[in-house]
Amino acid sequence: MKKLSRFNKVMYVLNTVVIVLTFLAYVLPFLAPKLFPFLSVLTLVLPFFLIVNALFFVYWLIQMKRQMILSGLILILGITFVNKFYKFSSLDLPAEEGDMVVMSYNVRLFNLFQWIPGEHVKEDIKNFINEVNPDILCIQEYSENAGVDLRVYKYRTIFMQGNQIKSGQAIFSKFPIIDEGQIAFEGSDNMLVYADIRKGQDTLRVYNMHLQSIKISPDVNEMEQSVDSINKKKSSMVFNRISDAFKKQQQQAEKLMEHKSTCTFPMLICGDMNNSAFSYVYRGIKGDLNDCFEEAGKGFGKTYNFKYYPARIDYIFADRQFKVKEFQNYPEFKNSDHFPVVTRIRFEKD
Structure with missing residues (x-):
């Protein structure tokens, strides 16, 4: 020195x-x-x-x-x-009969309140879903009021909440849903839903999660206004909000971890975790499952439209009995504050 x-x-x-x-x-x-x-x-x-x-x-x-x-x-x-x-190389194995395509997408109420300018945002989202044509579709911040009809899916699990403005979680499937359920998160507008899906002779459990948001983005915009505008009261509110969000995420993640520990079916966990792959909640929820991005993705895997940082907060986790053959995120598809993530998997029995 x-x-x-x-x-x-x-x-x-x-x-x-x-x-x-x-x-x-x-x-x-x-x-x-x-x-x-x-x-x-x-x-x-x-x-x-x-x-x-x-x-x-x-x-x-x-x-x-x-x-x-x-x-x-x-x-x-x-x-x-x-x-x-960051993944330096991707995996893209040939498609085979029996492969299953899974999509997870936070659609932000299908742009119900015109956050994104344009009259055709919800139609663009619907057209994108139809083009990818996933076998299983998990949607976070789903809105029935938006009037988006996904008729291609015969089977669906939808749980809504709220009074005037209802939002919720939805699982759409081309395969029969034989059981379903909801796990409410106390003191939060977020929730977890699940569906047991029968594919041929096999049954799999699909969880669709939406954990507590830490809501960083609005405060970044506030900080761009001026240093003087950030007073002690506002800083205290930011501190309390972020601290509260992380504590709620932990409680929500532990509910999911407890619930999935009793599941005897191969499982998929999809959704918006609102946290990074370096967090306590990621480590707990992932457990011994495969992160499909890590298995077959490429690049940063960005899933949230945050201009300062390539944030990956949306995930698809797959049981180790599933072979992950392909993974894709779509950062160019900006019809929500989140980007859709899609994986192609194949069930391989022991």
């Missing part, structure tokens, strides 16, 4: 801060958010920390300074996180 220039000393202090924050982000997926709710936000930006550490590593390497060792070590520790953020 003594041999460093004044500028390099400042850089080293910054480097150390980033290393500490990165290490905290590594540990947080193993700690319940209710213990450190606001710190859990670090898991949302873990990829950013990895990139900054890589830049620091290169910075010190060019100068042949031993300070590069710490950044190098933290990058080695985080090597297992890379596939959750």
